[in-house]
Amino acid sequence: MTDTTANGHAHDRGHEQTVAHVSTDQHQEHPIRVYLIVWGWLFVLSACSYLVDYVHLQGILRWSLILIFMVLKAGLIVAVFMHMMWERPALSYAILLPPVAVLVFVAIMVFESDYTALMRMTFFGGGP
Amino acid sequence: MAETTMAHAAHATARPDGLKGIAADWSSDQRAFKNVSWGKAMMWIFLLSDTFIFGCFLLSYMTARMSTTVPWPNASEVFGLHVGGVSVPLLLIAIMTFVLISSSGTMAMAVMQGYKKNRKASAILMLATAALGATFVGMQAFEWTKLISEGVRPWGNPWGAEQFGAAFFMITGFHGTHVTIGVIFLLIIARKVWRGDYDTGQRGFFTSRRGQYESVEIMGLYWHFVDLVWVFIFAFFYLW
Numbered sequence: 001m002t003d004t005t006a007n008g009h010a011h012d013r014g015h016e017q018t019v020a021h022v023s024t025d026q027h028q029e030h031p032i033r034v035y036l037i038v039w040g041w042l043f044v045l046s047a048c049s050y051l052v053d054y055v056h057l058q059g060i061l062r063w064s065l066i067l068i069f070m071v072l073k074a075g076l077i078v079a080v081f082m083h084m085m086w087e088r089p090a091l092s093y094a095i096l097l098p099p100v101a102v103l104v105f106v107a108i109m110v111f112e113s114d115y116t117a118l119m120r121m122t123f124f125g126g127g128p
Numbered sequence: 129m130a131e132t133t134m135a136h137a138a139h140a141t142a143r144p145d146g147l148k149g150i151a152a153d154w155s156s157d158q159r160a161f162k163n164v165s166w167g168k169a170m171m172w173i174f175l176l177s178d179t180f181i182f183g184c185f186l187l188s189y190m191t192a193r194m195s196t197t198v199p200w201p202n203a204s205e206v207f208g209l210h211v212g213g214v215s216v217p218l219l220l221i222a223i224m225t226f227v228l229i230s231s232s233g234t235m236a237m238a239v240m241q242g243y244k245k246n247r248k249a250s251a252i253l254m255l256a257t258a259a260l261g262a263t264f265v266g267m268q269a270f271e272w273t274k275l276i277s278e279g280v281r282p283w284g285n286p287w288g289a290e291q292f293g294a295a296f297f298m299i300t301g302f303h304g305t306h307v308t309i310g311v312i313f314l315l316i317i318a319r320k321v322w323r324g325d326y327d328t329g330q331r332g333f334f335t336s337r338r339g340q341y342e343s344v345e346i347m348g349l350y351w352h353f354v355d356l357v358w359v360f361i362f363a364f365f366y367l368w
Contacts, residue, residue: 027243028345035240039233046229050222053204053367063368070363074356081236081352083345089146090153091161095172102183109187113194120197 028083038080045073171346175353178306182357185299186364192291201287203366207271221366224267225358228307231260232355235348242344247321250344254318257351261311268304272297299361306354317347 049069052062079085084092143162144152154160161169193200209219238253275296279286282294320326320339329338 027342029240029243032237032240035233035236039229039236042229042232043226046222046225049363049367050218050225053218066363066367070359073359077232077352077356077359081232081355082349087164088153088162089150091164091169091172093150094160095176098176099179099183102180102187105183106187106190109191110194113191116191116195117197120195124197 028086030083030086034080038076041076042073045069045076049073165342167342167346168349171349175349178353178357182299182302182360185295185302186360189291189295189299189365192295193289196289196291198289200289201285201292203368206275206287207366218366220267220271221362224264224271225362227260227264227267228355228358231257231264232352234260235351239345239348242321242326242341245327245341247324247327250341251318251322254314254321254344254347258311258314258318261307261314261351261354265304265307265311268300268307272300296365299365303354303357303361306357310351310354313347314351317343 046069049066052065052069057065078096084096143149152158153162164172204217207221208215208217210216211219234253235257238250238257241250241253280293280296282297284290285293320330320332321341321344323330325332326339326341326343331337332339
């Protein structure tokens with residue numbers, strides 16, 4: 001790379017590119033079998049979550065099954081298809097921890113909407 | 129300079145893992161992401177911000193649904209289809225889910241073929257991904273048309289709580305926009321791979337930088353994220 005450069009400045013840039021190349025050379029290359037197995041599981045889990053609706057499960061069983069299948073699918077996609085399980089923890093923690101703030105926000109809004117519903121039922125006569 | 133380069137690279141491969149690795153990588157004298165290029169890191173950070181956007185959409189939908197005193201329309205019936213006189217609940221949504229998961233699989237294969245420098249295979253798999261994505265958007269357009277003709281509006285609908293339409297159009301519309309943008313970029317990257325831009329080091333039309341096959345993986349990150357968001361929309365909006 002450096003033998004094609006014409007002056008000192010370009011010479012330095014050539015080295016910078018070498019550094020970048022060395023530090024990013026580790027491809028995310030994994031056997032096709034891993035992808036096919038995960039792909040198959042995604043189909044199975046999607047079919048299962050559709051069946052939850054199809055057979056009219058209700059109540060806590062329905063909600064827990066929906067959440068379990070959702071979390072499993074999301075986890076498989078992030079971990080394998082997006083290669084998160086092979087990344088260094090410095091990246092995966094930086095990306096996967098902040099969404100916990102959304103869960104905190106959800107918890108706050110659960111209390112808020114319960115309060116709003118209570119106010120509506122108290123002052124607007126409980127709907128239709 | 130060359131010696132320090134080599135020393136740095138050798139040092140980078142021998143860094144600690146686990147929690148100690150996080151502390152070591154994020155230390156003030158370090159570059160935080162050791163084996164991740166800036167392109168991939170920035171795509172991840174963009175996806176994180178997108179996570180917050182979709183997270184806020186879904187939790188405002190939750191707030192509207194929990195706080196209304198009017199019954200919420202039954203998604204299982206609203207999105208049902210009549211096939212040969214039989215009413216099948218959520219049929220179109222189920223097909224859309226399988227289409228999107230298939231596209232995620234073809235995208236993962238395209239990334240793999242790209243790193244193996246199988247240009248044609250990678251480009252064809254990406255075109256297949258784009259075709260499945262376009263199919264998804266087409267089915268979504270059909271779904272929107274059906275619901276609008278049945279009288280669903282952002283301010284009301286025939287079956288119950290008025291916020292149903294607003295949440296539906298906002299969430300699925302934003303997701304459909306993401307899929308559409310993804311299809312456009314898939315076509316652009318597939319063309320570059322097919323021509324061999326990443327082998328000849330041709331400069332890109334927008335940034336004028338030489339691309340690498342890592343661009344296919346970064347494209348894949350975006351596409352898998354679109355699928356990931358659909359997993360949550362499917363669970364919370366259609367099944368709940």
